[in-house]
Amino acid sequence: MSSGISSGIRFDSVSVAYDGNVVLDSLDLTVGPGEVMALLGPSGSGKTTALRAVAGFVRPVSGRVFLGDRDVTDLPPHRRGIGMVVQQYALFPHLRVADNVAFGLRARGTPKAEVRERVAEALEMTGMAAYARRHPRELSGGQQQRVAIARALAIRPEVLLLDEPLSALDAQLRSGMLAELGRLHRELPDVSILYVTHDQVEALTLADRIAVMDRARLRACGTPTELYRAPADEFTASFVGGANLLPVTVGAGGVDFAGVAVKVDTGGVAAGARATLCVRPHLVGLGEGPNRLVGTVTDVQWRGATHRLCVEVGGEVVMADLRELRDPPGFGDEVALHFAAEDAVLLPVGVGRG
Numbered sequence: 512m513s514s515g516i517s518s519g520i521r522f523d524s525v526s527v528a529y530d531g532n533v534v535l536d537s538l539d540l541t542v543g544p545g546e547v548m549a550l551l552g553p554s555g556s557g558k559t560t561a562l563r564a565v566a567g568f569v570r571p572v573s574g575r576v577f578l579g580d581r582d583v584t585d586l587p588p589h590r591r592g593i594g595m596v597v598q599q600y601a602l603f604p605h606l607r608v609a610d611n612v613a614f615g616l617r618a619r620g621t622p623k624a625e626v627r628e629r630v631a632e633a634l635e636m637t638g639m640a641a642y643a644r645r646h647p648r649e650l651s652g653g654q655q656q657r658v659a660i661a662r663a664l665a666i667r668p669e670v671l672l673l674d675e676p677l678s679a680l681d682a683q684l685r686s687g688m689l690a691e692l693g694r695l696h697r698e699l700p701d702v703s704i705l706y707v708t709h710d711q712v713e714a715l716t717l718a719d720r721i722a723v724m725d726r727a728r729l730r731a732c733g734t735p736t737e738l739y740r741a742p743a744d745e746f747t748a749s750f751v752g753g754a755n756l757l758p759v760t761v762g763a764g765g766v767d768f769a770g771v772a773v774k775v776d777t778g779g780v781a782a783g784a785r786a787t788l789c790v791r792p793h794l795v796g797l798g799e800g801p802n803r804l805v806g807t808v809t810d811v812q813w814r815g816a817t818h819r820l821c822v823e824v825g826g827e828v829v830m831a832d833l834r835e836l837r838d839p840p841g842f843g844d845e846v847a848l849h850f851a852a853e854d855a856v857l858l859p860v861g862v863g864r865g
Contacts, residue, residue: 522540525537527564535560535561549721551711556725556726559707561724562705567587568588571584595674596676607643637658659676676706723750742789748856768825774801788856789856794851795830795849797836805824
């Protein structure tokens, strides 16, 4: 459905500032043709500003933005060949679904016969063909978002920008739309997608790579597996998947945590150095095992299929996500936790704290 032109996005040291306040600082990032790149970060991290710089809605104070081989920094939005979907759908309430989808095509002067063909194609692709004659008020939130996506796809963009597209949906609709977006990506292998979100599940589910943003700067970039299993710093570890971040002192063949010798790969870090041990909660077990830690239960959270235990060990809280327990421990109980050496990652102390 794309134009067939080599797409892709490249930020070349792009900075954006409002009234002297830098909101995007020297961003260097490349999104390959056909790649889904998630910009993940908290509010105010610069991720939406980066997307708006690609769309042409904000002008960098320095740096250049490229789509494929084209420098589009000075082009107005309508000349960039971009499809965009925002959080609040932005549908025209007085227009029927088909006319909403056709809006961008008609604005470009597309011949009527081609408009009909592309509208039908986009509605079919998003599963909304049966709703072409309805108005937005007659649709659910998920259906309205599908229409917004169909409108963006109808112009056959080289680049598709998605700005928190699922945040207004409830959990069940969000899950369904994630599956639909994954299917659309498979059907549109040439379209580059830049997906802005603060939801780590969306990023881990959809993205080929994730760019983690914090305080206007790019913190880390890699595949979901890379960032989850081997985060570069504490911020990335905590924002991509959640983690136990435990202060340790490096020793010979392992580290010391709260007076307990823990065997992990120290990666050549000098003995005596302070560091942070990263262990994902779902990799922490209950009971006897390697790297045994004993502590007091401070919280038990039932999450349906799992229980989360929060256990205080040496003044630090260690989280364990366990398959639902028939007889979970109670507040104040003493328990033992354990984890395998290969499931822990040693991080530089203090680097990347948000």
